[in-house]
Amino acid sequence: MIAMQDAAYGYGSEPLLSGLTLELAPGSFYFLTGPSGAGKTTFLKLCYAELLPTSGRVSLLGQDAGSIGRDEVADLRARIGVVHQDCQFLDHLPTEENISLPLTVTGRATPAHQNDLAELVAWVGLSARARALPPELSGGERQRAALARAVIMDPEIILADEPTGNVDWEMSLRLLQLLVELNRMGKTVLIATHDLALIRAAKSQVQARVLRIKDGNVAIAGADL
Amino acid sequence: MSVAGDAFALLRGDVQADRVVPRTGQAARLSVLTSAAMAFLAVFAMALSMASGRLADRWSSALAQSSTIRISAPAAELEAQTWAVLTVLEQTPGIDSARAITEEEQRALLTPWFGPELPVEDLPVPRLIEIVETPEGYDADGLRQRLAAEAPGAVLDDHTRWRRPLVEAAGRLRLLGWISLGLIAVATGAMVTLAAQAALSANEQVIRVLRLVGARDAYIARAFVRRFTLRTLTGAAAGTAAGMVGIALLPRADAAASFLTGLGYSGLAWLWPLMIPPLAALVAFAATRIAAFRTLRALQ
Numbered sequence: 330m331i332a333m334q335d336a337a338y339g340y341g342s343e344p345l346l347s348g349l350t351l352e353l354a355p356g357s358f359y360f361l362t363g364p365s366g367a368g369k370t371t372f373l374k375l376c377y378a379e380l381l382p383t384s385g386r387v388s389l390l391g392q393d394a395g396s397i398g399r400d401e402v403a404d405l406r407a408r409i410g411v412v413h414q415d416c417q418f419l420d421h422l423p424t425e426e427n428i429s430l431p432l433t434v435t436g437r438a439t440p441a442h443q444n445d446l447a448e449l450v451a452w453v454g455l456s457a458r459a460r461a462l463p464p465e466l467s468g469g470e471r472q473r474a475a476l477a478r479a480v481i482m483d484p485e486i487i488l489a490d491e492p493t494g495n496v497d498w499e500m501s502l503r504l505l506q507l508l509v510e511l512n513r514m515g516k517t518v519l520i521a522t523h524d525l526a527l528i529r530a531a532k533s534q535v536q537a538r539v540l541r542i543k544d545g546n547v548a549i550a551g552a553d554l
Numbered sequence: 555m556s557v558a559g560d561a562f563a564l565l566r567g568d569v570q571a572d573r574v575v576p577r578t579g580q581a582a583r584l585s586v587l588t589s590a591a592m593a594f595l596a597v598f599a600m601a602l603s604m605a606s607g608r609l610a611d612r613w614s615s616a617l618a619q620s621s622t623i624r625i626s627a628p629a630a631e632l633e634a635q636t637w638a639v640l641t642v643l644e645q646t647p648g649i650d651s652a653r654a655i656t657e658e659e660q661r662a663l664l665t666p667w668f669g670p671e672l673p674v675e676d677l678p679v680p681r682l683i684e685i686v687e688t689p690e691g692y693d694a695d696g697l698r699q700r701l702a703a704e705a706p707g708a709v710l711d712d713h714t715r716w717r718r719p720l721v722e723a724a725g726r727l728r729l730l731g732w733i734s735l736g737l738i739a740v741a742t743g744a745m746v747t748l749a750a751q752a753a754l755s756a757n758e759q760v761i762r763v764l765r766l767v768g769a770r771d772a773y774i775a776r777a778f779v780r781r782f783t784l785r786t787l788t789g790a791a792a793g794t795a796a797g798m799v800g801i802a803l804l805p806r807a808d809a810a811a812s813f814l815t816g817l818g819y820s821g822l823a824w825l826w827p828l829m830i831p832p833l834a835a836l837v838a839f840a841a842t843r844i845a846a847f848r849t850l851r852a853l854q
């Protein structure tokens with residue numbers, strides 16, 4: 330899965346994160362917490378090779394992120410689904426085409442996938458909004474569309490960066506429910522959030538571990554909530 | 555993906571890949587317009603180059619096949635030296651025919667300068683002998699030596715002195731035409747590169763999203779390369795068509811304007827300008843591909 334050995338990353342001379350040594354177990358459910366600016370997004374970026382460690386080693390699905398080529402990074406991202414905080418859509422494409430974008434860019438979009446796509450769009454509750462452009466979607470709809478895009482390639486790992494940051498509580502619970510369902514399907518899920526209420530709400534649904542970023546390091550806060 | 559793979563993908567087309575990069579109307583129009591203008595100029599540069607080539611060939615072959623012997627001698631010896639020269643010429647390999655220019659012909663040659671009433675027979679005008687060579691030609695140095703011995707007043711002029719600069723001038727004009735074509739190709743490449751870089755910069759966020767969802771550089775580059783190659787091909791095809799129509803409508807060069815051999819194409823030469831659109835597309839393909847991969851390498 331994802332493993333780090335004494336990994337560090339900094340945007341300037343001072344490292345933001347350092348001494349990161351951990352391993353995410355397959356099929357587990359993790360929350361990553363910490364105050365704003367602590368490095369949650371940076372940590373996630375290390376987990377899908379948008380950033381490479383300035384020192385130490387990050388292993389993604391058995392491959393050293395620092396030594397693989399650009400094409401291998403692209404292939405890895407097809408196996409790691411990411412829900413970005415700002416969703417990262419192509420605003421000129423309808424929502425359903427944004428959701429199927431990973432299939433399109435990897436050459437796997439076939440007519441047979443249209444049914445799967447329709448099912449996925451229905452699963453996140455966006456059937457009525459499938460042809461809407463991303464700017465026309467509400468915050469919750471955007472997050473659900475981003476989640477659908479993250480899972481369309483049937484990835485082994487799902488990373489979500491503050492997926493409930495811009496939605497109301499009801500929608501937060503719905504998104505949590507979708508992520509829990511994915512975990513039950515065997516996916517490893519890592520959610521970066523500062524929303525402790527969301528973590529508490531997850532307690533009744535899934536056995537989650539909490540990784541806490543403190544002083545530039547990540548520590549496991551507890552085996553259970 | 556390899557260059558050949560990209561080229562094949564370009565020909566095959568990919569509707570979905572074309573859609574992932576948003577269309578930018580103004581940049582598209584400008585690149586089509588510039589390609590058209592470049593192709594239009596290329597048609598004329600090619601026509602100029604070909605016309606210069608024909609001119610050089612014509613001057614070279616026309617003058618290379620003929621020579622003149624000028625005999626300046628006292629009137630009493632003129633006839634004897636003329637016969638001596640003609641006899642030498644008959645025996646010289648590489649000479650097809652030789653004849654003395656008649657008085658009427660000499661008068662005609664001098665009329666533009668001295669008027670029609672000129673008494674040529676009373677003037678000490680040198681006798682001229684026109685020589686027509688065989689395709690193999692003759693040994694000019696050897697002939698000069700024999701003439702010096704047999705007819706001391708005879709001077710061989712094989713036209714080399716004034717033929718060479720004319721042929722050189724035409725040859726350089728042809729070279730300038732080809733250089734112009736090369737510069738047009740370079741300018742097209744530079745224009746396409748700039749337009750591609752502008753498009754890549756404008757779509758940096760799109761590229762970032764595509765990378766995040768697993769697109770390889772080759773896929774992203776292909777979307778831009780295909781677009782710019784097709785734009786350039788379209789523009790160049792229109793520019794070439796306009797240029798060819800323009801050339802076809804040029805007035806025909808007639809005998810009165812023999813210096814101008816006709817700035818145009820004839821026969822199968824009309825096929826040459828048809829090479830311009832695919833060549834322009836090839837330049838655009840290479841320029842965009844290089845620009846795209848350079849830009850993509852700067853992004854993680």
